[in-house]
Amino acid sequence: MEDTFSEKESLDLIRQMIDTAKNNLQQGTGKVFLLWGYLVAGISLATTILLITLPGDNRYYAYYLWFLMAFGAPFHYLLIRKMERERLVMTYIDKMMRWVWIAFTVSILTVVIGLVLSSLLIYPALSAAKATDDFARLFQWIFMPGSAGAYQPVDQFHFWFQWLFIPPFMLCLYGIALFITGKAYGFRPLYLGGIICWGSVLLLLVTIHHPYVLEIQQIFLCFCAITGYVIPGHLLRKKEGSDVARA
């Protein structure tokens, strides 16, 4: 580069250099979307099949399949570690989006951990204990103050009903994260995926009293995972070969 230049050239150079760091998604992002997209799509599909085929109250055990999501974490860690090693530049948008996805993950984990504690530990423990037990009384006092002394074991539906609101809630979070990321990086498939998630939330809430609501929810989760993660993930992988920042 020449060392003497005019003021106009100077401004042009600034504009040109700022444009080079425009917000491209980092190389490897597509793989992260594919990992979680296929995992959610696969699990929701398998859950749908089990919900249909398992007899009686046993069908609710289909939801245990969602614990398989934890297997995504080590692969996610490896992918992110590789991306960080290969990163050559970090834009302000990259930094902001990192916090958006951290907030997304924390929101999901908080809700899931809360529900797991509620439906798999506390409620069954209460159900198993006699109402006269001190243990049951204590938990009733903490978690169900209105029912103290009158606790009756409940059926399987009451162990699981709170999960009914989880798919719409999760899809709402998916929608937020996908829409913001898509708009920030100007990548249309991502923000369209986010809009599809929001549309699905509306449908899931409208159909919440439908007799097949559980199956409908899982099918929509699968659909949204494909439209919001798998398809954009493949498109990103294709794009990475051309203009995604190799950094």
Place this chain on the structure above:
Amino acid sequence: MLPELDPLLHSQLRLAVMSILIGSPEADFVYLRKTTGATAGNLSVQIEKLREAGYITVEKSFRGKMPRTTCRITPTGIKAFETYVEALQDYLPK
């Protein structure tokens, strides 16, 4: 009277580096070299001048076994860049 342009920034390569770092809070040496099209030697010299002026920080680390140099703009650098751009606008025809 027209304001004086910061001589440290009124150099094509140094200004290019600072412009990149204004848009991206951190950038690797390799990225800066590819984006500016400069030679490694020239870029090293100019980066060192910016570092000495306190406009950027330079961190050397390892990516696996490969050495890595990461540049970040400092608040002093941001201020200098803003002042430079403001001064530059006075030179352009209104």
